[in-house]
């Protein structure tokens with residue numbers, strides 16, 4: 182698919198554990214359900230005035246995505262409980278391309294739909310980075326299939 186890049190093992194198991202700890206700590210502190218069984222969404226907005234300091238592990242992850250997208254100015258972490266899914270959608274065009282997603286905690290499947298008649302499913306392994314740009318954003322919808330184990334998506338974006 183034009184514009185889609187999947188990079189395996191972009192973070193170490195150590196950084197994966199630290200990112201998982203960030204989401205655990207955030208869940209203990211504040212519950213913001215995200216719908217579809219996504220039981221928690223945490224936000225870190227590094228370049229805005231923000232009362233949510235960026236954890237060291239998130240700064241490290243930002244350095245990993247920077248070569249692919251430049252410096253993000255928005256990071257959200259969506260925690261999926263077992264059984265959660267994310268329906269097909271596109272990300273609004275006010276987010277610059279590409280968008281980077283780091284998968285933490287468990288392998289998942291991401292499905293892609295072109296005009297809702299052609300679909301394909303791709304494995305998105307833990308510790309992998311998905312870089313979404315080009316036609317993968319403009320011509321395709323994407324969604325996360327029901328997850329069998331809890332996982333967290335760290336989504337790095339730059340608002341135009």
Ligand SMILES: O=C(O)CCC(=O)C(=O)O
Nearest residue numbers: 267272282323325334336
């Ligand atoms: O959960 C994921 O891996 C993808 C997240 C996503 O598509 C989104 O937040 O727009």
